[in-house]
Amino acid sequence: MFEVILTSSIQVVVVIVVVLTGCAWATWLERKVLGHMQQRIGPSYTGPYGLLQPVADGLKLIFKEDIVPDSVERLTYTLGPMLSFVPALLTFAVIPYSRDFSLFGLEFKGVISDLNIGILWIFAVTSLGVYGLVLAGWSSGSKYSLLGGIRSSAQMISYEVSYGLSIVGVIVIAGTLSMTELVAKQASDSIWFFENWYLWRNPIGFLLYLTCAIAETNRTPFDLPEAESELVAGYHTEYSSMRFALFFIGEYANMLAVACVATTLFFGGWNGPAFLSFVPPVIWFLIKVFVFMFCYVWLRATFPRFRYDQLMRFGWLVLLPLAILNAMVTGLVVLWLG
Amino acid sequence: MSIDTVIFFISAVVAVFGATMMITQRNPVASVLYFIVSLLAQAVCYVQLGALFVGAMLVIVYAGAIMVLFLFVIMLLNLRGTEDLGASTGRVSRFTKYLVSILLIAELVFVIKSVFIPATTTGIMSMPADEFGNVAPVSKLLFTRYLYPFELTGVLLLVAIVGAVVLAKIDRGDKKRVTDELEESAGQATDGTAG
Numbered sequence: 001m002f003e004v005i006l007t008s009s010i011q012v013v014v015v016i017v018v019v020l021t022g023c024a025w026a027t028w029l030e031r032k033v034l035g036h037m038q039q040r041i042g043p044s045y046t047g048p049y050g051l052l053q054p055v056a057d058g059l060k061l062i063f064k065e066d067i068v069p070d071s072v073e074r075l076t077y078t079l080g081p082m083l084s085f086v087p088a089l090l091t092f093a094v095i096p097y098s099r100d101f102s103l104f105g106l107e108f109k110g111v112i113s114d115l116n117i118g119i120l121w122i123f124a125v126t127s128l129g130v131y132g133l134v135l136a137g138w139s140s141g142s143k144y145s146l147l148g149g150i151r152s153s154a155q156m157i158s159y160e161v162s163y164g165l166s167i168v169g170v171i172v173i174a175g176t177l178s179m180t181e182l183v184a185k186q187a188s189d190s191i192w193f194f195e196n197w198y199l200w201r202n203p204i205g206f207l208l209y210l211t212c213a214i215a216e217t218n219r220t221p222f223d224l225p226e227a228e229s230e231l232v233a234g235y236h237t238e239y240s241s242m243r244f245a246l247f248f249i250g251e252y253a254n255m256l257a258v259a260c261v262a263t264t265l266f267f268g269g270w271n272g273p274a275f276l277s278f279v280p281p282v283i284w285f286l287i288k289v290f291v292f293m294f295c296y297v298w299l300r301a302t303f304p305r306f307r308y309d310q311l312m313r314f315g316w317l318v319l320l321p322l323a324i325l326n327a328m329v330t331g332l333v334v335l336w337l338g
Numbered sequence: 339m340s341i342d343t344v345i346f347f348i349s350a351v352v353a354v355f356g357a358t359m360m361i362t363q364r365n366p367v368a369s370v371l372y373f374i375v376s377l378l379a380q381a382v383c384y385v386q387l388g389a390l391f392v393g394a395m396l397v398i399v400y401a402g403a404i405m406v407l408f409l410f411v412i413m414l415l416n417l418r419g420t421e422d423l424g425a426s427t428g429r430v431s432r433f434t435k436y437l438v439s440i441l442l443i444a445e446l447v448f449v450i451k452s453v454f455i456p457a458t459t460t461g462i463m464s465m466p467a468d469e470f471g472n473v474a475p476v477s478k479l480l481f482t483r484y485l486y487p488f489e490l491t492g493v494l495l496l497v498a499i500v501g502a503v504v505l506a507k508i509d510r511g512d513k514k515r516v517t518d519e520l521e522e523s524a525g526q527a528t529d530g531t532a533g
Contacts, residue, residue, distance in 0.1 A: 051436050076367065117473070119363035127402025131374070138367060146413065153410040168418055176362065177473060 003106065015092050021260060023252040024054035029095030037301040058245070066241040071141030072133045080139060081239065081246035082331050084132025088253035094182045094259045098270050098282040110270070110281070111180055118179035119171065122261055126216065126244060129254065132157040133218070136247070137235035148234025151308070152218065152225035156317040159215040159222075165323035166208035169330035170198045170265050193273040199266040204326045205264045208319060213258040215315070217251065219296065221303040226310060226334040230337040259292035260285075345386045353379035366412045370405055379403045391472045 003072060028043065028051065032282045035042025043050030068077065096111035115121050137149015174182050199206050215222040226234030236247045263269060263285065272284035306314065350372050356376030363369045384393035478489050 073367075074373075115390070117390045117394050120391065120398065124394050124402065127398055127406075130402075130406055131409075132408055135367075135371075136407075150410065152415050153406050153413070157403065157406055157410065164398070181498040281399070 007106050007108050008112060010106075012093075015097075015112060016138040019089065019253060019256060021255055023103055023249050024058065025051075025250045026293055027248075028053050028055065029293060030300070033294065033297045034301050037298070049071050053258070056096070061242055061245040064322060066243065069238050072238065073139040073141070076135045076139035077238075078243075080136030080235075081243045081250070082133050083134070083135060084129055085250040086307040087125040087129040087132075088257055090252050091122050091253075091257040092260065094121050094179050095257075095261075095264060096183050097285045098280065106315075114178065117177045117332065119167060119177050119182075119265075122247075122257070126254070126257070127160060129250075132247075132250065133235045136239065137225075137256040140235070140238035142238050144232045145235050148225045148231050148237070151231075152235060155215060155218075155222065155224065155311065155315075158312060159319070160214045161210060162315065162319040162323040163212035163216055165320075165327050166205050166212055167265060168323075169202040169205035172327070172331050172334050173198060173201055179229055179264055179269075181316065183264060183271065185264065186268040187271045189274045191273070191275065193271065194268065197266060197268045201244045202326070202330060204322065205330070206262070208323050208326060209262060209265070213262070214296075214299065215311075217254045219228055219251075220300040221306050222311065223305060234258060238296065255293065255296055256289065256334045259289045259296070260291055279338065342386060346383065349382035349386065351378070352381065366411065370412065371409050373408075374401050375403050377405070389472070391476055473493045 029224040031053065032042040032050065043053040046052040046056045068074075083272065092178075093112045094115050096114075098110035100107070100109050102108065133152040134149045137145045137147075137152065140146070170182070171177060174185050176182060182198075186196045188194070188209060194200075218225050224234075225231075231237070236244055239247065267288050270281035272279060272281060354375050356372045356374075356379060359372040360369045360376060363372060377396060381393040381396045381401070384390075384396060
């Protein structure tokens with residue numbers, strides 16, 4: 001019992017540190033990649049290739065004055081940033097990043113908690129993340145914030161159903177809700193190490209998941225809750241200093257979580273090619289997650305923002321029927337093939 | 339005292355506390371927040387009983403979706419707790435209020451007295467992983483023993499959705515008719531008070 005608690009605590013600390021560092025340098029990645037895609041060079045003064053930019057940003061945000069407007073509802077105003085940040089971190093509790101390994105004489109599992117309903121845990125905590133944005137928007141006592149909060153709740157409700165249904169295909173094929181089992185079922189010993197990835201067996205499910213996930217994380221082209229050209233900064237207009245930074249980190253932690261879940265569900269998790277078995281599995285996992293993060297930035301550089309009615313029409317009239325159809329057809333095929 | 343008992347008592351107390359605070363708040367947003375706290379504590383209770391799936395569904399469906407909808411409506415109407423939403427204080431309504439309360443309390447006492455409560459609670463620590471309240475057992479029950487109630491609930495929800503759409507959707511031709519009716523009834527109402 002003591003050893004389990006010790007190894008779990010070490011894993012929790014390491015995962016939180018890695019995720020927060022990852023978030024910080026994801027902002028660097030975003031600015032750098034966006035810069036080059038727009039024929040600029042992005043941050044370049046702080047450190048080599050501007051690599052110390054996140055440190056500079058963090059220091060600046062810590063030392064900024066924390067301004068709280070008079071018109072806010074104190075309690076919910078304080079709760080808002082926390083509620084958007086904590087659920088994003090909780091997601092990582094069930095994401096398997098490696099096979100079981102031993103280090104310094106201690107036996108580690110490749111995941112913090114191997115819940116047998118791992119995917120449902122992820123959906124449960126991410127569905128709570130919206131409260132941060134909604135409450136922040138409502139309690140700020142500002143029109144722009146309120147509009148941002150209302151938009152974000154409407155958007156969440158509209159895309160949550162398709163989001164949940166998009167992974168039903170994979171679950172039906174795999175017959176399990178456990179993240180570690182999902183990864184184990186996508187392993188392959190052949191030279192075509194990617195042959196068992198669920199991406200090939202349920203490509204529509206993957207596209208649906210990706211679309212809904214971008215909408216759920218409020219990223220372009222679905223970033224209407226913080227559309228700066230019409231709502232100043234949406235739900236976090238009235239926030240400054242570290243409170244604002246919490247929203248910022250929360251958004252990037254959510255992006256990382258989505259990248260990790262997509263890797264685990266559709267891209268074989270930490271499984272790598274069998275002929276390169278000397279490489280630690282966590283490296284493969286990080287490479288796949290990095291590719292996803294890059295695609296996220298790429299999408300932002302490519303697509304213009306939706307108009308609000310387009311967003312709603314797309315969610316209810318395109319995504320939802322497609323998601324239901326995908327779940328039904330996958331179920332029928334699995335039943336038919338036995 | 340085992341760790342299961344400790345978890346149960348903490349989550350049960352939080353659940354009851356959240357529910358009590360929910361009905362005593364004037365500010366609707368605070369009510370919603372306390373309701374969410376109560377729901378989360380109830381989910382912990384389910385998980386502690388080994389019913390992981392039921393607990394997760396409670397969080398996903400109620401705390402994650404339905405309460406967002408509540409919050410959305412409250413924000414859209416911009417209720418801030420200053421509106422007078424209290425019940426009327428007439429003699430009839432007061433009588434009904436007390437009558438319903440007494441009936442509910444009697445029902446509660448009756449239920450508690452008649453239901454068998456096992457002396458020992460099983461907890462997640464002493465529970466095999468794939469026991470009751472998980473995906474396979476719950477779905478097996480839903481699609482065999484409780485198939486008709488399950489399907490009937492689905493039909494009921496469908497009827498509710500269709501009804502809401504019918505009420506909300508007014509065609510161009512119908513619009514005039516409905517507004518006419520509204521005006522008519524409004525006119526009658528004022529006539530009534532005037533008379």
